[in-house]
């Protein structure tokens with residue numbers, strides 16, 4: 001199992017679960033090691049057991065291992081600022097929302113539910129020592145085309161998953177981001193009504 005090569009633990013205002021503070025979104029991936037299938041399966045299992053409105057489970061995943069044509073197709077769909085690093089990840093996963101049922105009924109909470117499933121995926125994966133980085137910087141229509149997605153399905157994020165890599169191997173501009181302080185809006189500006 002791998003661990004981040006530098007500590008990025010969140011400076012939380014209040015104590016949270018260790019794994020939630022420790023999770024972060026790295027850009028440095030080990031380009032040599034293949035995906036650990038057991039840990040990948042476990043992370044997908046965590047996603048599968050996340051809650052959803054009416055238990056509709058409006059999530060689907062496209063899973064591509066590095067070295068496959070599918071992985072290369074997903075890399076091609078990424079914006080340049082993501083292509084610069086994400087192709088090194090052992091796996092790229094497309095998170096797909098089912099926005100309507102087969103009979104055309106809107107699934108109103110599909111995007112919410114998919115996000116929560118990916119959150120569970122990311123926490124489980126990070127707990128198990130896998131690096132996870134979600135991306136919205138890609139062309140969903142490119143993915144729709146090669147994956148033959150029906151209009152009722154929407155590719156919302158691409159998730160880079162793999163072993164942590166060496167930050168010093170990144171181009172300087174990316175390396176700076178990788179070591180920049182982690183910041184969040186304060187809680188008292190986040191809770192907008194409280195009684």
Ligand SMILES: Cc1cc2nc3c(=O)[nH]c(=O)nc-3n(C[C@H](O)[C@H](O)[C@H](O)COP(=O)(O)O)c2cc1C
Pocket residue numbers: 023024025026082133134135136137138157182
């Ligand atoms: C839906 C979503 C889309 C994102 N898109 C990108 C992206 O295209 N490129 C990128 O480098 N990071 C992307 N990120 C990562 C965020 O920038 C990152 O989660 C945020 O800065 C907080 O950092 P942390 O995850 O390390 O705590 C995305 C994250 C999410 C949840």
